[in-house]
Amino acid sequence: MLWLLDALERDPRADGATDVLTRRVRALPLGRARDALHGRWLGHPVHPLMVQVPIGSWMSAAVLDLWPGRSREAGLLVGVGLAAAGPAALAGAVDWAELHRQQKRVGLVHAVANTAAVGLYGASLLCRLTGRAGAGRAYGFLGLTAVGLGGMLGGHLAYRQASGANHAEEVPHVVGEGWHRVGTVDEFPAGRPVRRTVDDVPVLVVRETGGTFHALAERCSHLAGPLSEGTIADGCVRCPWHGSVFRLSDGWNVRGPATAPQPAFDTRVVDGHVEIGLRRADDGAETPAGRGAEADETRTRAEDEGDAGHERDI
Numbered sequence: 001m002l003w004l005l006d007a008l009e010r011d012p013r014a015d016g017a018t019d020v021l022t023r024r025v026r027a028l029p030l031g032r033a034r035d036a037l038h039g040r041w042l043g044h045p046v047h048p049l050m051v052q053v054p055i056g057s058w059m060s061a062a063v064l065d066l067w068p069g070r071s072r073e074a075g076l077l078v079g080v081g082l083a084a085a086g087p088a089a090l091a092g093a094v095d096w097a098e099l100h101r102q103q104k105r106v107g108l109v110h111a112v113a114n115t116a117a118v119g120l121y122g123a124s125l126l127c128r129l130t131g132r133a134g135a136g137r138a139y140g141f142l143g144l145t146a147v148g149l150g151g152m153l154g155g156h157l158a159y160r161q162a163s164g165a166n167h168a169e170e171v172p173h174v175v176g177e178g179w180h181r182v183g184t185v186d187e188f189p190a191g192r193p194v195r196r197t198v199d200d201v202p203v204l205v206v207r208e209t210g211g212t213f214h215a216l217a218e219r220c221s222h223l224a225g226p227l228s229e230g231t232i233a234d235g236c237v238r239c240p241w242h243g244s245v246f247r248l249s250d251g252w253n254v255r256g257p258a259t260a261p262q263p264a265f266d267t268r269v270v271d272g273h274v275e276i277g278l279r280r281a282d283d284g285a286e287t288p289a290g291r292g293a294e295a296d297e298t299r300t301r302a303e304d305e306g307d308a309g310h311e312r313d314i
Contacts, residue, residue: 057081113150
């Protein structure tokens with residue numbers, strides 16, 4: 001099975017159809033609904049949540065079909081599943097259009113299997129409504145088989161290919177605590193993204209025209225796109241791969257397809273060197289920002305007393 005799935009990822013024969021479908025899905029006039037379908041409001045993809053309704057309805061219908069005299073109730077559940085399949089498919093299509101090539105190849109077959117399931121369940125419902133309960137049950141079990149195949153491919157997309165995972169989640173577990181020096185002030189031209197590495201984690205550092213520094217995890221949470229190659233505008237960075245937009249001040253995902261924010265770093269300048277420290281959400285833990293604020297206050301008092309200090313927090 002794994003060999004077949006790996007072969008599917010490498011098979012380019014459907015790439016032409018994939019490109020056409022990608023353009024059409026991206027051209028849909030969804031507006032702000034596109035981010036809602038991605039699941040930005042939820043913090044992770046909404047498609048896996050939405051598919052629970054059709055899958056659960058059809059599974060329940062199959063159980064009832066094994067009981068004599070429950071065909072009417074099973075037919076009702078088949079209809080509920082069909083009604084819920086459309087919105088779930090739309091959310092999946094919007095996510096699929098923003099994936100890598102290998103993921104799209106698996107996703108296309110996943111969509112074909114689920115489309116076949118919808119067709120089979122549609123035939124099942126029609127048979128039930130016209131009094132052919134036996135044929136309705138047969139089509140229902142065939143539809144459930146197609147749903148199972150589609151679900152297996154969806155699991156491969158999610159867990160093997162990490163299509164909906166947060167690709168920046170490991171940053172807080174890898175970056176050490178405290179401040180990390182990433183270069184001198186002169187190494188960061190104003191308004192230009194610069195890539196640095198802290199504990200083997202790529203970091204995006206941006207210096208504003210006024211001198212303020214911002215730092216975010218450099219690999220996009222959506223699919224690990226290089227934010228250092230992105231566009232800086234209006235206090236945000238836009239991923240060059242799929243267009244996700246993140247606020248530089250705190251890493252918040254202003255626009256999808258990313259559903260998770262970027263890990264953000266506090267910044268300061270010490271003796272002409274830029275230092276960054278990861279912001280952590282651990283309860284009771286002292287953050288680099290807190291230590292920086294205390295240092296800033298100490299230096300301000302020293303300057304007021306006539307001490308010629310050389311450090312200033314940003």
